[in-house]
Amino acid sequence: MKFGYFSALLFCTVLLLSGCGARETQETVESLPPKPAAFTRKSKIEDVKHDPVFGSYGRLLFPVEDAYYSGDTLEDLGLTYYSHIDPDETLEIVNTLRERAADGQTIFYDIYTDEEKAADPAKEDTGLFFFKGVPGEKFAICNAGGAFAYVGAMQDSFPHALELSQKGYNAFALIYRPGAQTACEDLARAIRFIFDHADELEVDTDCYSLWGGSAGARMAAWLGSYGAEAFGGGDLPRPGAVIMQYTGLSEYSESDPPTYACVGDRDGIANWRVMQARLEAMQKAGIDTEFHVYSGLGHGFGLGTGTSAEGWINDAVAFWEQQMNR
Template sequence: MTTLTTAFITSLPLLFNASTVLANDAAAANVTRNNIQQGELSSQSSIGDVLRHPAFSGFARRILPWDDRAYDEKLRLQDIASLLPYHSHVDPASVVGGLNRMITDISAGRQVFYDIYSNAEKTADPQKKNTGLFFFRGKAGAPFAIVAPGGGFAYVGSVHEGFPYAAEINRQGYNVFVLKYRVGQGGAVATQDLARALSFIFENHSSVAVTTEGYSLWGSSAGARMAASIGSHGAAAFGGDPVPKPSAVVMAYTGHSDVGSDEPPTFVVVGSDDGIAPASSMQRRVNALRNLGASVEYREFPSIGHGFGPGIGTSADGWITDAVRFWEALR
C-alpha cells in the first residue's frame, strides 16, 4: 500500500468535517483526497494495512470479523477467507472493492461510519463499542436497505456478506447500511442491535438523506435470522422504536423457522449442498410463509454450500440483482 505522508496523517481529523475543510482551505482538502485515494487497497494489501488505514481511523477493527482475537497483520486480503470459517466462495476482489468504496467516499468528505449507541450506553455495556453502521450512499431520498451479515453469532462477516452486498445494491441507486452487531451473546442480543439500527435511521433519516418508506432488510445465515425476526415481530419487540415493518426481507441460507402472524414479502436463497442450513429447512420456511399468505420468491442454487455471499463465480452469481428487483416490485 502506498505510504501516506506525515502531513496527511496530521490533518486526518479534518477529513471527518469535510464541509469545513472545503470552506476554509480547498487546496488542503484536495491534498487530503489525493493522498487517501493513493491509499487504496489491493488483494496484496494486508490486514495491518486495513487496521492502520487513516480512512478507517476510529472504526477499523469493526470492519474485520472478529472482536475477541488478535490478527496476523501480515495476512493478505487475498487470504481473508481464513478468517471466515462459516463462509465459502470468498472473492478477494469484491472484498477489496467494498473497502475501496468506503475509502473513496471518505476521501470525498462523506461520513461512512455511524455509532448507534451513545457513549454512556457503550460505557455501561462495553460490547456495544463493537457495534455501528457502515453507510453506502445512493441517490438522495431513495429507499434504504440494511444488511446483517452472518458468522454464527461468533463473528460478523461484513467483508464478504456486507460490503459487497452494499456495493451491488448501491450501484442500483439505493442507500445501504451494513450492521456491525454484538457477537457471543446469541441471536436475541444481535437482533436488538438491528432494532436499534432501524430506530437510529428513522430518527436521522433527514440528515442521511434517505426515505423511510419501503425499506428492506437483508441477512445471511445468522444475519438472516435477525432480519426475519424483525420482519415477523417488528423492531419494538426487540427494544427498538415502533417503526413500520420492512417492505421486503431478503434471506440467505438459514435454518430460522419462527414466523409471525403477518409476514412481509420474502426473497430466499440457498445452496443445494448446504450442510449447515439445508435447502429442505429453507423450503419448510417458504411453505410456512406461503401458508400465511406472504409473497415469497425462492431460489436454490446447485453445487454450492453454505455462506456463498454474493456468489461470484458460482451458480448463485447475480442473485443480489434479482433480489433488488423483487424488492423494487413491491414499492
C-alpha cells in the same frame, strides 16, 4: 497602424495574464494533499484496519474476534463458515470506503451514545457502515452471519450493501454484538437510528428492506416477524421485504413481511428443504414469497460471483421493488 499596435499590446497582456493564471493553478494543485494510494490485493489486513482515514472504526471492517478470520493480506482473507470469498470484491469494498472517507463523506455511524457504550462496553463494537446511494432513495440494512459468534461483514453484508448502493439504494451494513438477543437489539436500534436521522441521511423510510445471511438472515426474519418494538426499538413500521440467505429457520408469523430466500443444495448448515418448506407455508398464509436453490453450492456464498448463484441479488432487488409498487 494604431489598430495594429493596440492589438499587439492586447495580445501580450492576455499572454501575461494567462501565464499567471497557469502558475496559480499549478501552485494550487501542488498544494492539495496527495490522494491516498489505493489498496491492492497484497495490502495487509492490519494496514487496512489501521489506516488513519478510517479513524477508530477501521477495526470493525474485519471481525473483532480475530480467531474467526485468517490470512495476512486482502487476497488471503478467510472467514469461518464462509466459502467463495472474492478478493476483488473485498478490494472494491475497502477502496470504495477509503475513497469516500478521504473525500469527507461519513461512512460510519455510531448507533449508541457514549453513555450507553460506557455502561455496556460491548456496544463499542457496534455501528452502521453506510454505502450511500441516490439521495432520497429507499434504504436497506444488510446483516452478516457468523453463527452469532462474530460478524462476517466482508463476505456477507458489505458486498451486498455496495451492490445495492451501485443500484441507487441507500444501504447500511450493521456491525452487531454476538448473541441472538443482542444482535436483534442492535438491529432494532439501527432501524430506530435511521428513522430518527432520515433527513440527515437522505433516505426514504417507506418500504425499507432487511437483508441477511445465515445468522444475519435470522435477525432479519425475527425483526420482520416480531417488529422492532419486541427488541427495544420502539413502534416502527415493519420492513417492506426481507431478503434471506442460507438459514434453516422454520418459525414465522402470519404478519411476516414478503420474503425472498436463497440457498445452495449442498449447504450442510442450512438445509434447503427446511427453507423451502417455510416459504411454502408462508405463501399459503397469503405472504408473498420467492425461493431459489442453487446447485453445487455450500454455505456462505455471499454474492455468489463465479458460481451458479451469480446474479441472485438482481432477483432479490426485483422482488423488493415489486413490494414498493404495491
